Every structure is written in C-alpha cells, then in structure tokens.
Amino acid sequence: xxxxxxxxxxxxxxxxxxxxxxxxxxxxxxxxxxxxxxxxxxxxxxxxxxxxxxxxxxxxxxxxxxxxxxxxxxxxxxxxxxxxxxxxxxxxxxxxxxxxxxxxxxxxxxxxxxxxxxxxxxxxxxxxxxxxxxxxxxxxxxxxxxxxxxxxxxxxxxxxxxxxxxxxxxxxxxxxxxxxxxxxxxxxxxxxxxxxxxxxxxxxxxxxxxxxxxxxxxxxxxxxxxxxxxxxxxxxxxxxxxxxxxxxxxxxxxxxxxxxxxxxxxxxxxxxxxxxxxxxxxxxxxxxxxxxxxxxxxxxxxxxxxxxxxxxxxxxxxxxxxxxxxxxxxxxxxxxxxx
Amino acid sequence: xxxxxxxxxxxxxxxxxxxxxxxxxxxxxxxxxxxxxxxxxxxxxxxxxxxxxxxxxxxxxxxxxxxxxxxxxxxxxxxxxxxxxxxxxxxxxxxxxxxxxxxxxxxxxxxxxxxxxxxxxxxxxxxxxxxxxxxxxxxxxxxxxxxxxxxxxxxxxxxxxxxxxxxxxxxxxxxxxxxxxxxxxxxxxxxxxxxxxxxxxxxxxxxxxxxxxxxxxxxxxxxxxxxxxxxxxxxxxxxxxxxxxxxxxxxxxxxxxxxxxxxxxxxxxxxxxxxxxxxxxxxxxxxxxxxxxxxxxxxxxxxxxxxxxxxxxxxxxxxxxxxxxxxxxxxxxxxxxxx
Numbered sequence: 001x002x003x004x005x006x007x008x009x010x011x012x013x014x015x016x017x018x019x020x021x022x023x024x025x026x027x028x029x030x031x032x033x034x035x036x037x038x039x040x041x042x043x044x045x046x047x048x049x050x051x052x053x054x055x056x057x058x059x060x061x062x063x064x065x066x067x068x069x070x071x072x073x074x075x076x077x078x079x080x081x082x083x084x085x086x087x088x089x090x091x092x093x094x095x096x097x098x099x100x101x102x103x104x105x106x107x108x109x110x111x112x113x114x115x116x117x118x119x120x121x122x123x124x125x126x127x128x129x130x131x132x133x134x135x136x137x138x139x140x141x142x143x144x145x146x147x148x149x150x151x152x153x154x155x156x157x158x159x160x161x162x163x164x165x166x167x168x169x170x171x172x173x174x175x176x177x178x179x180x181x182x183x184x185x186x187x188x189x190x191x192x193x194x195x196x197x198x199x200x201x202x203x204x205x206x207x208x209x210x211x212x213x214x215x216x217x218x219x220x221x222x223x224x225x226x227x228x229x230x231x232x233x234x235x236x237x238x239x240x241x242x243x244x245x246x247x248x249x250x251x252x253x254x255x256x257x258x259x260x261x262x263x264x265x266x267x268x269x270x271x272x273x274x275x276x277x278x279x280x281x282x283x284x285x286x287x288x289x290x291x292x293x294x295x296x297x298x299x300x301x302x303x304x305x306x307x308x309x310x311x312x313x314x315x316x317x318x319x320x321x322x323x324x325x326x327x328x329x330x331x332x333x334x335x336x337x338x339x
Numbered sequence: 340x341x342x343x344x345x346x347x348x349x350x351x352x353x354x355x356x357x358x359x360x361x362x363x364x365x366x367x368x369x370x371x372x373x374x375x376x377x378x379x380x381x382x383x384x385x386x387x388x389x390x391x392x393x394x395x396x397x398x399x400x401x402x403x404x405x406x407x408x409x410x411x412x413x414x415x416x417x418x419x420x421x422x423x424x425x426x427x428x429x430x431x432x433x434x435x436x437x438x439x440x441x442x443x444x445x446x447x448x449x450x451x452x453x454x455x456x457x458x459x460x461x462x463x464x465x466x467x468x469x470x471x472x473x474x475x476x477x478x479x480x481x482x483x484x485x486x487x488x489x490x491x492x493x494x495x496x497x498x499x500x501x502x503x504x505x506x507x508x509x510x511x512x513x514x515x516x517x518x519x520x521x522x523x524x525x526x527x528x529x530x531x532x533x534x535x536x537x538x539x540x541x542x543x544x545x546x547x548x549x550x551x552x553x554x555x556x557x558x559x560x561x562x563x564x565x566x567x568x569x570x571x572x573x574x575x576x577x578x579x580x581x582x583x584x585x586x587x588x589x590x591x592x593x594x595x596x597x598x599x600x601x602x603x604x605x606x607x608x609x610x611x612x613x614x615x616x617x618x619x620x621x622x623x624x625x626x627x628x629x630x631x632x633x634x635x636x637x638x639x640x641x642x643x644x645x646x647x648x649x650x651x652x653x654x655x656x657x658x659x660x661x662x663x664x665x666x667x668x669x670x671x672x673x674x675x676x677x678x
Binding site: 266278 | 610
C-alpha cells in the first residue's frame with residue numbers, strides 16, 4: 001500500500017456543487033512515524049453540512065481549503081501503528097474521509113467500540129443512525145426539546161438519518177409522530193417501515209392542510225430538519241409553549257442569495273414558543289445512553305435505516321451532488337474498500 | 340355622573356388603522372348592583388398589541404368585537420362600591436380603558452398598591468414602565484434570556500416602555516448595553532438620559548455596520564422588540580450560545596400581507612442560539628421583585644421614562660395611529676380625567 005486516491009476541492013461551488021468543483025488526486029502515503037497510525041478507509045460519509053464548509057465564510061467549523069483533501073467522517077481499519085493506543089486490525093472513526101488511506105497522529109482517531117453492538121448489524125451504521133446523525137436526533141428530542149411521552153411531534157426530513165432515528169425514538173416513548181418526506185416512495189417507507197402515525201409528502205399541493213389535519217390540537221415539538229415552507233407550516237400549527245429544535249435546514253445550503261425566512265415569526269410570541277439550535281458536538285456526553293436506546297430499537301425492529309451507497313472514491317463527488325437533488329434516500333455513504 | 344363617552348371599533352382596519360375605523364359613542368352609566376363597583380377612569384394606555392385584537396384572527400387574546408368598546412389597561416378611581424373589596428376613592432387598574440367610566444364586577448378590578456411607591460412619582464407610571472411593559476422587560480432579561488452581569492446586550496425599541504426599562508435593568512447589573520431608536524431625537528435621549536453604552540438610529544443607512552462595530556465580540560442577549568431588519572442584523576451578530584427574547588415585533592403588526600422573515604435563520608444552528616417568545620401574563624409572579632428593582636432605579640435616577648400624552652377620550656384613536664407612524668415617543672397614554 002503505497003498510493004492513496006483522494007478528493008480535493010478544486011473550486012468553491014456557487015449554488016449546487018458541480019463535478020468539476022472536485023478533483024481526484026493520487027498521492028504517495030507517507031511513512032508512519034512515532035505516535036502515528038496508518039489507516040485504510042472502509043466507509044465514508046457524505047453529509048449536507050459539508051456544503052457549508054465549501055464556502056469561504058466563518059461557521060462553527062472552518063471552511064475546506066482549496067487543493068486540499070475534503071474532510072468528513074469515515075470508518076477505517078488500522079494497517080500499521082506506531083502508537084501504543086492502536087493495534088493492527090482495529091476499527092477507527094476519523095474525520096479523514098474523502099481519501100482511501102491516510103497516516104494520522106493517534107490523537108485524531110477514535111476507536112470504534114463494537115462490543116455492545118449486535119453482531120447482525122453492519123459496521124457502517126456508525127456513520128449513519130448510530131453516529132452523529134442518531135445522536136443529533138436523540139439530543140434534539142430529549143435535551144433540546146425536552147420531549148415527553150404522549151406528546152405530538154412533527155419530524156421533517158423523516159427518511160434521513162436524523163429524521164428516521166427521531167421517528168423511532170419518539171414512537172418508542174409513546175408519542176404521536178408525523179413525519180414528512182419528499183417523494184411518494186419515501187412517504188410509503190415511513191408508513192411501512194417506521195410505522196409512524198402519519199406520513200406526508202411535503203411536495204404535495206395540500207401539504208399545509210395535511211399538517212393541520214394531522215395535528216387538530218397542534219404540535220408540541222417540531223424537529224426542524226428541513227427549512228423553508230415546512231418551518232412556516234410548523235409555526236402556524238404549534239401549540240402554546242411548543243418547542244422547536246433546529247438540527248439542520250437543508251433547504252438553504254445551496255442558495256447563493258439566501259431565501260427569506262417564514263413570514264409568521266410572530267407566532268413565536270403569540271404562542272410563547274421556544275426555538276433552539278444546536279450541533280451534536282456539544283452533546284457527546286449523551287452518546288452512551290443514545291447507543292443503548294438505539295441498539296434496543298434495532299433489536300426489536302423498530303428502528304430501520306436507509307443507506308444510499310456508491311462504491312469507490314471516484315463516486316463521492318456525484319454522491320455529494322445527489323444529496324441536494326433529492327436522489328439520495330437515507331444516509332449517503334461511499335464504500336472505499338472491503339472491511 | 341350619568342353618561343360615559345367610549346370608543347367603539349367601527350370597522351376592522353386594513354393595514355394601518357384610520358380614524359373612521361373608530362367611533363365615539365355616549366352611553367348611560369348603568370346602576371351599581373351587588374358586588375359591583377363604579378369607576379371613573381383617569382389614565383388609559385394605548386398599546387401596539389391592541390392592533391392584533393382589531394383583526395378577526397385567533398391569538399392569545401380574543402379579537403375586539405365590532406360596535407363594542409375597545410379594551411386596554413386603565414387606571415381609575417372608585418366612585419361608589421357595592422363590594423366589600425373596594426371603597427370610594429381607591430385607585431384600581433382594569434382592562435376597561437377606552438371609556439370614561441364604567442361599572443364592573445369587583446373581581447375584574449385590581450387594587451393599585453401605592454404604599455411602596457415613592458411619592459414623587461406620578462401614578463400613571465403603573466401603565467407604562469411600572470406596569471406590564473416593565474414586567475415584560477424584567478422577565479425577558481432575567482427569566483427568558485437569563486442575562487448575567489457584564490454580558491453584551493442589544494435592545495431594540497430602546498426608547499419604548501419595554502426597551503427603556505430593559506436598558507436600565509441591564510445597565511444596573513453591569514452589562515454593556517446597545518440600544519436602537521428610530522430618530523435622532525430618540526437616539527440622543529438614549530445617550531443622555533438612559534446613558535447606555537451605544538445608541539444607534541436604525542434608520543441610518545449604516546445601521547448594520549454600526550451594530551457590528553458596537554459588538555466586536557458579538558451579542559450575548561438580544562431583546563427582540565422590533566422585528567424586521569433588526570432581527571436579521573442581530574442574528575448575524577449573535578455570539579455562540581446567544582439568547583434572543585421575543586417580547587414584541589411592532590414591525591409586522593399592520594402588514595396586510597405579512598413580510599418575509601430574515602433570510603439568515605441558519606444562524607440559529609450555526610451558533611446554537613436559543614430564541615423564546617413570551618407574554619407578561621405568564622410571568623406575574625415576578626411582579627414584586629420587578630417593582631423593587633424599578634423603584635430603586637427610579638430613586639437613583641437611573642431609570643427614566645417617556646410618555647406621549649394626549650387628553651380626552653376623543654384623542655385616543657389618533658393616539659393609536661401615531662403609535663405606528665413613529666410619531667409617539669415612549670409609552671402612549673391618554674389622560675381621561677383629573678386624579
């Protein structure tokens with residue numbers, strides 16, 4: 001193993017990323033020095049938030065550098081190690097996705113703890129529903145929105161990794177769950193696989209009325225995972241003292257000129273609403289209790305997943321683009337090598 | 340005292356209220372029955388939120404009825420009483436403004452406790468900075484936004500009753516306070532009378548840059564008292580984990596077609612912001628501690644007030660209109676009779 005192919009950012013995308021905003025580069029893998037580890041990536045994750053890092057604007061994480069490899073979470077296997085913390089054959093999670101292999105100081109790697117994980121489950125779930133997406137759903141519902149049993153919950157982006165975990169978690173404590181998706185195929189998956197109470201296609205012309213019908217007494221908690229029109233409709237249908245957790249707004253990621261926000265923010269006062277944004281990085285302390293919950297739900301078949309998988313590092317730019325054109329279904333992953 | 344003049348809603352305003360949306364009606368005052376009290380109004384309050392009640396749409400309080408007297412807070416004097424709870428000559432607060440006199444069941448009246456109030460202060464302060472507006476400011480900063488000493492605060496609508504109390508309260512615990520107002524006259528009042536750190540005219544073309552300059556390290560707490568452009572600029576300048584208390588958004592009250600919200604709501608996630616709306620009715624338990632604070636600030640000259648006063652019930656519709664055209668300065672009151 002001498003060479004690694006990796007994806008660099010060739011230019012900052014304007015609006016939706018295009019294939020020629022990315023470039024494939026082959027590089028020699030450097031020698032492993034003291035305290036370093038050589039890792040071969042097996043799976044990498046392609047996430048909407050990465051779009052933000054492609055712009056040169058300040059955010060909670062710095063922008064990607066041009067002509068450098070992109071970054072994103074990845075699961076890899078230790079090939080050789082000069083650190084006492086890792087041994088050959090172990091699985092690690094890192095932020096060094098978008099490349100086939102890499103050498104890193106041990107401190108940037110996290111051991112993947114598979115001891116509690118049921119054997120029947122595939123390892124790549126740790127990049128989707130068992131990873132930050134799942135933790136995001138858990139923190140959103142139980143810490144940010146303080147969801148209680150039997151409350152009425154609206155979950156946008158319900159077929160995505162965050163949304164589908166949120167649906168299963170909310171159902172598991174006896175909540176009434178309404179979720180939205182962007183196609184009839186996805187809507188049906190919500191009904192049949194996640195068995196939520198009402199599944200709605202937000203591209204339907206009667207979307208707004210459907211939400212009102214689904215919540216005759218109003219919404220206690222809205223998981224904002226979409227942005228745009230869904231936020232407006234949610235605000236109109238919130239109950240007094242309702243809570244909104246903002247975990248993502250995919251709708252605005254590619255807008256060069258930002259779209260205006262909803263015209264009904266006055267509902268925040270009218271209904272004494274609480275809105276809160278967060279990122280999962282600040283809620284890592286919840287990870288163990290989240291995983292306990294998730295393994296139980298997976299074992300009992302109450303939590304399902306969808307992965308959009310492509311193969312080979314070359315396929316990753318297109319996978320990124322498909323994220324925003326509604327072609328992907330569930331968490332987007334790229335398989336980089338056999339595990 | 341046989342007759343009382345009162346203002347009825349003649350038609351539901353479209354956009355900004357017009358004089359002929361109101362009508363002056365003279366009515367015979369009914370006889371005082373058991374458990375009832377006859378009150379002569381001395382002062383009445385004219386508030387932006389009343390505009391919402393002129394529309395026939397559901398809100399946290401029901402809409403005004405057509406051809407019935409409007410309602411709003413008022414201070415009056417007991418003329419005669421058939422209730423053991425009130426005696427002649429006492430001062431009461433009620434929601435029966437917009438009329439010169441009225442008969443009410445005792446249970447709808449609240450005795451005005453003047454024992455702790457410094458003698459030098461005028462009674463009508465209980466309709467402005469010592470009333471719900473002041474309590475709103477107190478609850479916004481100390482309960483909703485959890486303001487801490489030395490934090491950096493942005494207060495919109497700073498010359499209004501809510502805003503000016505908020506400025507004085509925030510200064511009193513050692514915060515850095517930046518306030519906005521809509522004219523140079525109001526801006527100067529903030530500098531000279533309230534002595535806040537920076538006073539900015541939001542109609543200035545360099546408004547957005549002025550806010551960024553005033554908060555080089557960002558805003559900890561924003562008191563949303565205005566809506567529109569000020570909310571957008573605040574969102575862009577909030578610190579990580581900043582808090583926004585929504586106590587009013589005067590900008591949107593008269594819009595027939597609601598204006599779009601700010602295009603930068605993504606900041607809520609980027610910066611893990613907390614936004615919360617509330618109405619003072621749900622925070623009455625704070626009233627005593629608020630009044631203690633306010634009396635101290637008034638005694639030491641650190642809390643000032645502005646009243647826009649007109650005289651006579653006939654002047655009240657125009658006073659309502661002036662609220663929304665920026666002509667009023669501070670709390671709008673109508674003097675209905677001598678105290």
